[in-house]
Amino acid sequence: MSVLTRHDPSAPRAVRPAPGESAPAGATDTALLERPHEDTARDRPWNVVVWNDPVNLMSYVAYVFRTHFGYSAAKAQRLMLEVHERGRSVVATGTKEKAELHVGAMHGYGLWATLEQAED
Numbered sequence: 001m002s003v004l005t006r007h008d009p010s011a012p013r014a015v016r017p018a019p020g021e022s023a024p025a026g027a028t029d030t031a032l033l034e035r036p037h038e039d040t041a042r043d044r045p046w047n048v049v050v051w052n053d054p055v056n057l058m059s060y061v062a063y064v065f066r067t068h069f070g071y072s073a074a075k076a077q078r079l080m081l082e083v084h085e086r087g088r089s090v091v092a093t094g095t096k097e098k099a100e101l102h103v104g105a106m107h108g109y110g111l112w113a114t115l116e117q118a119e120d
Contacts, residue, residue, distance in 0.1 A: 044118050046099035048092040051112040052083050064109045065091060068102070093118060 050061070058080050065076035069092060082089035091113075092102050099115040106113035 044120065045093045046096045047090040047116050047118050048094075048099050048102040048106070049088050049114050049116055050079075050083050050091050050106060051114070052087045053112050056110060058084055061111065064106070064111060068105055068109065 061083060062073070062076040062080040065071050065079050066073060069076075071079070079089045079091050092099065094102075096115070103113045103115050
């Protein structure tokens with residue numbers, strides 16, 4: 001169970017010494033000691049995955065890929081067949097924000113789509 005507390009403005013705060021001055025004895029400035037942890041997982045791209053469903057026609061799925069992503073008829077057909085035969089296909093890769101927009105667009109077309117972070 002966590003407890004939320006309010007910041008007390010009268011509570012003492014750590015003060016960073018001015019350039020050329022030293023900190024008071026026993027004081028530590030955690031801002032100077034800690035380095036931010038770089039999360040490389042955030043830098044990995046995100047995949048837009050379209051899943052097979054029993055509702056949409058294969059021709060319609062290919063049409064959506066051509067219309068929304070601007071893919072050629074051949075590429076749209078290949079991705080549609082992958083969805084049909086393997087049950088899913090990665091149809092686009094990019095930033096998380098763009099992937100979320102594509103997933104929303106696929107839902108708007110009536111397709112089942114999700115996003116997943118790409119493998120290393």
